Amino acid sequence: RAQLPELPDEAFLIEPGRRGTAHCIIFALDYIARHHDKDEPIAFIHSDHNVRDLAGFARSFATAGKISNKNNEIVLIGIEPTFPSTGFGYIERDGVLDEDAGVYNVESFKEKPDFETAVEYVRSGNYLWNCGYFVGSVNTFLNELSQSAPELEKNYSLLAAIAEHGSDEYNAAYLSLDNQVIDIALIEKAKSLAVVSARFDWMDIGNFKDLHDVVVKDEENNYFKGENIHPIEVDNVYVRNEESDKPVAIIGLDNVVVVNTPDGILVARKDVSARAGEVAKKLQK
Template sequence: MLYALILAGGKGLRLYPLSREKNPKQFLKVINDKSFLRNTVDRIRPLVNKENIYVVTNEEYLDKIYAELPDINRDNIFVEPENKETATCIGLSAVKLLKRDKDATMIVLPSDHYIEGDKMFIDTLSQAVEIAERRRGLITIGVSPTRPETGYGYIEMGERINGDIASYKVERFTEKPNIEVAKDFILKGTYLWNSGMFVWRADVFLREMEKYLPKMYKNLMTIYQHIGESTEHEVIKDQYSLIDGISVDFGIMQKTRKAYVIKCEFVWDDIGSFAALGRFLNNYRDNNISGNAFMEQSENCYVFGKDKLIIGFGIKDLVIVDAGDVLLVMDKNKEQEVKHLVNEIKKINELGEYL
């Protein structure tokens, strides 16, 4: 049977201070009047029954998810005791789904993407499901790059396979290259961005994990043996403490020989940075703004206003974010370093209330 798994445990630190530890990116309503999480659930509903939509998160966000998704069964919310990267949370979800259905096929979706073209989105995932079940592969959705982006992973397309939508064997994955390599990939024309959306059978995914992450596989199979028992929660907590977390891209996708990629034809954006979010702001005097802002002799700035008027005079290439209790002013070229900035703030105890 077909299941959707939505990843909703991240803290979205690259959008700080809009995104906070207690109200991370997946709960923000910045594109329309729905949160990213709600939009993700609604988008997959034409393909996956509501009863088969699952969310994986951590205990800290449980109440927010219950409030945001009252139509999703609470048993469909998988809880991690701590964040151990995407290979771990997807692996935990895979063993839980496999316990319920030995033929489970998983559509894995981040909860913070912007997508236009819902029909093409569903058609693309339907073809991915077909490849996953027919070829027993690990399928990802690739996006044609429009700029030399250093914050994304890249996929080199290999041999074309059958399908109405262009689909390929994966030649190789390259995770977050430097700017020169990214420019070279675009010139070659054989690379796609890795969207972070995946489709695979749960059993196939776990077999690949057994090959490339054998220690994690062993921890997860111990959990598998106790699912449904009174000790399940305690066993998960114990096994998680033993796991060295790693992303699914580094841990499995860069190593597997079973990877395929479908070249998406819908509009996609990963709202993982202020540059991404800035693309959806209003253009005003060569700047992108939202909220209250007046820009004079200024260019190429992203301004996220709130209540007070923000005036930019004689500035360029800045990100300005008014989050009420925090005002961020940042060089646009530093946006990939916001996580580092937040970690530095964490070291100062008296600033903890602002995280």
């Protein structure tokens, strides 16, 4: 809400508790079904991606929406790989649905590969980076749930039968569900999928190194956010201070991330900052 102040409160759907992307999505589908046309295409998009080519981004999703409505199937967005990345999963495409629009049938999904396998994927020309975007209407998703994910369909029906979305009864029912990932619970089991081949400038901001790459920096390649920050002879650093009454001093460092919040302090080399997730998991236990 702080990042999107122009949107009204009713534009935000907040899970009662974390139950994985599969149940988060049926939570959203149920709300949309109650308030909107169930045949209108919906796009599910990650919030931590950086997209510079907004026009190309919009064109890809418009194409996906048209194909989804036409064929009554979920449509993915895949990125044409520009190098053999080991950090993304891949979508294998097979069979052209619309060559001019760059739409293909989905043959299979591949987990994050080793470097040699990634080289083969890129060399073949048959694979796209899987960025986790998919498009379909409520009815399209419900149709696929009935065919490929009966447990998710049952859970959707459980929520849809409750009179008020977001009521205490509704929230209790939602919290009774288990934690499931949409890719495993539905997408990889789907009977029929299409993928739009996209070329817009895109980055999955999965760690502080990626975040530092996209923010506006000073002449020494430093980024500072917050007050009471005191750098001396630093280069290529990302520093954020969320407690203005606490001074943060950084002296003689480079290639580091320093984040101070009321809940804790992170200090790490940027190239290994993704391991902050390991620490977060330990702290949750």
